[in-house]
Amino acid sequence: MNDKTETALSSDPTEVRRQKLAQLRETIGDVYPAHFHRTMTNAELAEKYEGLELDTESGDIVTVAGRVYSSRNSGMFMDIHDASGKIQIFSHKDTTPEAARNLLPMIDLGDIIGVTGAVRRTKRGELTINAHEIVMLTKSLLPMPEKWNGIADIEIRYRKRHLDIMSNEESKLRFQQRSKIVSGIRRFMENDGFMEVETPMLHSVYGGATAEPFKTHHNTLKLDMFLRIAPELFLKRTLVSGLTDKVFEINRNFRNEGVSTRHNPEFTMMECYWAYADYEDIMDLVERLFAELAVKIHGSTEFAYGDKEISFKGPFKRVPMPDAVKEVTGIDFLAIKTDEEARAATKAAGFEIEKDWTWGECLAFIFEEKVEPTLIQPSHVTHFPKDISPFAKEVPGEPRLVERFETYCNTWELGNAFSELNDPEEQRARMVEQLEQAHARGEKAKQLDDEFLDAIDQGMPPAGGLGIGVDRLIMLLTNAPSIRDVILFPARRAKAD
Numbered sequence: 033m034n035d036k037t038e039t040a041l042s043s044d045p046t047e048v049r050r051q052k053l054a055q056l057r058e059t060i061g062d063v064y065p066a067h068f069h070r071t072m073t074n075a076e077l078a079e080k081y082e083g084l085e086l087d088t089e090s091g092d093i094v095t096v097a098g099r100v101y102s103s104r105n106s107g108m109f110m111d112i113h114d115a116s117g118k119i120q121i122f123s124h125k126d127t128t129p130e131a132a133r134n135l136l137p138m139i140d141l142g143d144i145i146g147v148t149g150a151v152r153r154t155k156r157g158e159l160t161i162n163a164h165e166i167v168m169l170t171k172s173l174l175p176m177p178e179k180w181n182g183i184a185d186i187e188i189r190y191r192k193r194h195l196d197i198m199s200n201e202e203s204k205l206r207f208q209q210r211s212k213i214v215s216g217i218r219r220f221m222e223n224d225g226f227m228e229v230e231t232p233m234l235h236s237v238y239g240g241a242t243a244e245p246f247k248t249h250h251n252t253l254k255l256d257m258f259l260r261i262a263p264e265l266f267l268k269r270t271l272v273s274g275l276t277d278k279v280f281e282i283n284r285n286f287r288n289e290g291v292s293t294r295h296n297p298e299f300t301m302m303e304c305y306w307a308y309a310d311y312e313d314i315m316d317l318v319e320r321l322f323a324e325l326a327v328k329i330h331g332s333t334e335f336a337y338g339d340k341e342i343s344f345k346g347p348f349k350r351v352p353m354p355d356a357v358k359e360v361t362g363i364d365f366l367a368i369k370t371d372e373e374a375r376a377a378t379k380a381a382g383f384e385i386e387k388d389w390t391w392g393e394c395l396a397f398i399f400e401e402k403v404e405p406t407l408i409q410p411s412h413v414t415h416f417p418k419d420i421s422p423f424a425k426e427v428p429g430e431p432r433l434v435e436r437f438e439t440y441c442n443t444w445e446l447g448n449a450f451s452e453l454n455d456p457e458e459q460r461a462r463m464v465e466q467l468e469q470a471h472a473r474g475e476k477a478k479q480l481d482d483e484f485l486d487a488i489d490q491g492m493p494p495a496g497g498l499g500i501g502v503d504r505l506i507m508l509l510t511n512a513p514s515i516r517d518v519i520l521f522p523a524r525r526a527k528a529d
Contacts, residue, residue: 045175052138053171060135063171068146071095075116081151081159089152089162096161097146097169099198100139101176107136112145120160121147132166142172190516191524203517206510209329210518213506216328217302218282220321226304227276231266233259233284237481240264242466243287246297247477259286262499264423265484267305268452271495272487280304282502293514294444296522300502309496310451311424311435315412318439318447318498319346322410322505329509337442337511340408348439352415356403357395365395366430391432392417407440422462423497424450446505449498456488 042048056063071094072080084090096119098112110121123133127150139145146167152160177199183189189196189203197204218228236255238245240262250257263281270279282302289297306313326333326344333345354365361381368374374394378385381398389397395417407413415427416436424434435451453459463480470478506518516522 046173049140049171049173049175052140053173056138056168056171060168063168065167065169068097068167068169069095070097070146073116074098074112074114074119077119077151078117078159081153084151084153084159086153086157087155089150092151093148093164094151094161095146095148097144099144099172100141103139103141107139110139112147120154120158121149121163121166122154122160123163123166127162128164128166132163135166135168139166139168140172140175142174142176143168144170144172187524190522191527193521206512206518207520209510210506210520212328213325213509214282214300214502216325217321217500217502220324221280221302221304224278224317226278226280226306228280228282229267229270229275231260231263231270231281231283235260237479237483239463239478239481239484241287242470244289245477246286246288261285261287262301263303264497264499265481267303268492268495268497269484269487271305271307272490272492277307277493278304293516294504294507296503296515296519298519298523299515301499302502303497303499305452305495305497307493307495310494311414311437311449311496314449314496314498315348315350315437315439316346318412318449318500319344319348319410321500322346325505325509335509337508338513340442342409342441342508344410349409349411350437351411351413352433353395353399353403353413353417354415354433356413357398360402360406361398363398365391365398390417390419392419396420404440404445405443407443410439410441410446412437412439421450422466423453423459425453442508444504444508445501446508447498447500449496452492452495452497454488454492454494456485456491459488460485 042051053063074096077094077096081090096112098114098119100110101113101118102111108123111118112121123136125133146169147161147163148165149161149163152162154160177183177195183196183199197207222228234248234250234257236257238258238261241264243261245258245261248257248259262285263283267279267281270276280302282300284298285301286298289295291297322344323333323346326335334341334343336342358364363377363381365374368377368391371390374391375385375389378394378398383397383401385394385397414437415433416424418426418432418434421434421436424436427433427435437449438445439447453462463485467478467480503515503518506512507515510518512518
């Protein structure tokens with residue numbers, strides 16, 4: 033690879049790489065070999081030789097591999113990165129054979145190479161491989177993104193996540209932490225005696241939550257189907273079966289609704305059901321889980337989100353929704369007896385509402401508008417209106433409220449839980465009422481889930497149920513400003529022509 037060959041190359045960066053690829057095919061043959069075996073990762077190398085003294089060679093020969101992130105002095109010094117970290121490569125005529133040195137002009141940033149050589153630590157303290165052999169493993173045909181500033185264009189970061197992670201250590205760390213959090217949830221639930229199951233992603237009748245579904249069609253069955261909006265009804269049927277008293281699923285849900293910094297149509301949930309438990313048992317479970325995950329990621333239950341200091345140390349604040357609304361607004365919904373009075377009180381507070389809103393819908397609306405923005409530290413808001421909670425048991429002595437809580441932090445809802453309704457006649461009546469309301473709103477596709485109701489007729493034990501928005505929890509634990517920052521490949525609009 034002489035100077036004349038290099039000067040003959042095109043001035044277009046991508047074309048230069050293609051020309052180099054053609055030359056490499058002629059000189060070395062296979063530029064994308066199927067077989068190459070490294071002896072250790074870069075992180076393992078750093079750990080093993082942590083105590084190697086300055087300006088000392090270990091005497092060991094190792095083989096490493098990675099993507100070239102920087103090159104200095106015409107390739108004499110290169111930094112290569114694998115998923116675990118970086119290592120410096122040194123190629124010099126005193127240690128590197130001519131065949132390997134001849135490859136250096138053909139190596140571009142972004143190429144993936146393998147290196148075999150001796151381990152040493154330089155006078156400046158840099159752990160280094162003195163290259164004895166260099167192998168081209170993958171020629172990159174596109175330039176690397178700018179490493180130090182990352183990708184400024186948000187659209188490119190989300191659409192080409194591989195480039196974002198390649199150039200942004202913060203993004204790379206966040207997705208590594210996401211993996212730890214999801215596996216941490218799974219280990220916590222298993223250690224707590226829960227069995228993990230998998231339930232259908234395609235539903236012939238959608239339910240378990242109120243949301244607009246994605247619709248598809250099953251050709252063989254000649255049946256319209258829906259991507260699930262929640263696995264709730266199948267998980268409850270698992271409790272009925274007696275397979276286990278504690279069941280959970282970490283799943284993808286799909287809701288054909290809006291996109292925001294906290295909402296994505298495709299998202300991850302952890303949903304669980306615990307027989308012979310109630311919503312207070314679930315509160316304790318949430319607090320233990322959140323504390324364990326914070327320690328796993330931060331080494332402490334205390335951590336920063338933006339300019340806020342968050343504490344996942346239990347117990348969390350617990351407050352009934354009517355009390356929270358009264359504390360913030362002065363409106364005592366428990367003293368309001370009718371829907372008409374509730375609507376009048378809501379209008380008097382300065383809000384425009386629908387003419388048919390119920391007492392519970394007014395209470396929930398005022399809560400969302402006035403109380404949610406005040407919930408910075410983790411809090412369990414309990415005693416939701418029955419009007420908006422068709423699957424929860426009534427609070428003893430207060431039939432307008434149910435044993436339900438949502439966990440809030442940083443003003444966000446992170447979890448939703450009930451003492452689950454298991455009275456089959458009341459469950460049917462509530463679901464029929466919910467269906468009638470949906471049809472009145474024009475949601476003609478919504479149907480009654482007779483298979484679920486049939487299972488409940490068989491008898492479901494009393495239980496506590498919980499759904500946790502995993503993506504939002506990961507946002508909080510990784511200091512991410514948007515839900516799309518924690519979803520590896522979020523859906524994007526089609527590119528404009």
